[in-house]
Amino acid sequence: MAQSGQSTTGQSLLFLTDEQLRKGTEAMFFAYRGFTADPDRILSERGYGRAHHRAIHFIHGSPGTTVNNLLGILGVTKQSLNRVLRSLVEDGLVLNTVGTKDKRERHLYLTETGTTLERALSDAQRDRMRAAYRAAGPAAVAGFRQVLEAMMDEEMRHHYDALKDKAE
Amino acid sequence: MAQSGQSTTGQSLLFLTDEQLRKGTEAMFFAYRGFTADPDRILSERGYGRAHHRAIHFIHGSPGTTVNNLLGILGVTKQSLNRVLRSLVEDGLVLNTVGTKDKRERHLYLTETGTTLERALSDAQRDRMRAAYRAAGPAAVAGFRQVLEAMMDEEMRHHYDALKDKAE
DNA sequence: AGAATACGTCAGCTTTGTTGACATTCCAAG
DNA sequence: CTTGGAATGTCAACAAAGCTGACGTATTCT
Numbered sequence: 368m369a370q371s372g373q374s375t376t377g378q379s380l381l382f383l384t385d386e387q388l389r390k391g392t393e394a395m396f397f398a399y400r401g402f403t404a405d406p407d408r409i410l411s412e413r414g415y416g417r418a419h420h421r422a423i424h425f426i427h428g429s430p431g432t433t434v435n436n437l438l439g440i441l442g443v444t445k446q447s448l449n450r451v452l453r454s455l456v457e458d459g460l461v462l463n464t465v466g467t468k469d470k471r472e473r474h475l476y477l478t479e480t481g482t483t484l485e486r487a488l489s490d491a492q493r494d495r496m497r498a499a500y501r502a503a504g505p506a507a508v509a510g511f512r513q514v515l516e517a518m519m520d521e522e523m524r525h526h527y528d529a530l531k532d533k534a535e
Numbered sequence: 536m537a538q539s540g541q542s543t544t545g546q547s548l549l550f551l552t553d554e555q556l557r558k559g560t561e562a563m564f565f566a567y568r569g570f571t572a573d574p575d576r577i578l579s580e581r582g583y584g585r586a587h588h589r590a591i592h593f594i595h596g597s598p599g600t601t602v603n604n605l606l607g608i609l610g611v612t613k614q615s616l617n618r619v620l621r622s623l624v625e626d627g628l629v630l631n632t633v634g635t636k637d638k639r640e641r642h643l644y645l646t647e648t649g650t651t652l653e654r655a656l657s658d659a660q661r662d663r664m665r666a667a668y669r670a671a672g673p674a675a676v677a678g679f680r681q682v683l684e685a686m687m688d689e690e691m692r693h694h695y696d697a698l699k700d701k702a703e
Numbered sequence: 704a705g706a707a708t709a710c711g712t713c714a715g716c717t718t719t720g721t722t723g724a725c726a727t728t729c730c731a732a733g
Numbered sequence: 734c735t736t737g738g739a740a741t742g743t744c745a746a747c748a749a750a751g752c753t754g755a756c757g758t759a760t761t762c763t
Contacts, residue, residue: 586750586751611750612752612753614751614753615750615751618749618750618751634760637760639758639759639760639761
């Protein structure tokens with residue numbers, strides 16, 4: 368099929384042509400557009416963007432997280448995140464409570480309304496992901512995740528692992 | 536390992552928990568940041584952004600392509616693409632020639648300078664991709680591509696296939 | 704000749720990133 | 734205990750890159 372090198376031992380050499388790598392980057396590009404397309408539609412109906420989705424997603428996954436922690440995960444400046452967070456608080460999707468131990472911190476939670484939107488967004492995104500997983504099969508899914516994980520920056524992988532562990 | 540359903544026939548049922556799907560979306564998110572990180576650094580040094588990268592990438596892959604065709608691939612408005620293209624032409628990275636058959640069209644080519652930058656960008660991006668491929672192995676790579684392709688929109692897959700065929 | 708297509712451009716708006724300045728809170732050294 | 738510095742978060746202003754709408758020009762198709 369592909370001309371990736373293989374040996375009887377399972378220890379492969381992987382001769383990668385420029386062509387194979389180019390197709391990989393293009394697959395990433397096109398797939399990422401599909402990946403965000405469905406949530407984007409829902410968001411734009413309500414006047415939100417992808418930045419709001421990211422905030423909602425990770426607050427949902429780590430209720431009570433601080434702004435600072437979220438900054439590390441999202442990799443943006445606090446000023447940029449603050450704008451998004453402010454509108455979500457104003458609209459009553461996110462709750463912002465002063466830190467109990469350290470009063471400089473703010474703990475972030477989704478309200479009921481926020482949880483409802485999160486649900487709608489992740490449902491839309493998961494439908495596509497689920498369809499892709501089914502079409503490709505379990506072995507492909509395992510490979511998919513393996514390559515993605517290997518593609519992350521060190522720092523990003525730490526965040527990823529932290530979230531992963533918390534869930535299991 | 537994962538609790539993806541499997542059967543002896545190879546026809547799998549794939550029970551997908553919300554948790555598995557959530558981790559998939561997060562893997563996509565973190566991996567895409569890594570995927571663009573290296574080119575982004577090079578681009579910002581020269582005052583360019585990701586939009587310039589995309590234009591350069593696809594002009595390189597389809598020399599002589601028209602503006603209209605590029606619009607379809609990139610999925611942006613002509614005004615948005617035009618801004619990027621203009622700066623690339625002004626800086627002497629892209630050549631813009633009147634169509635031979637249809638004089639309304641403009642054919643786009645990379646100049647030597649443009650090709651040099653494309654090389655630097657794709658080298659940076661490919662290094663990471665190559666490392667990820669090696670770490671994950673050939674089987675994982677095949678699965679990776681399968682899932683990505685299944686995740687694309689119909690229209691995007693057509694563009695993807697068109698580029699793919701041209702190369703083989 | 705007139706309609707449709709391909710491309711370029713002007714003007715103005717939105718989202719989301721950036722830096723700079725500043726208030727509040729905590730902590731540790733003196 | 735006070736004071737100075739580090740950490741956390743907010744406000745203001747600006748830039749990149751997307752968008753819509755309107756319009757002009759050249760070319761092709763009917």
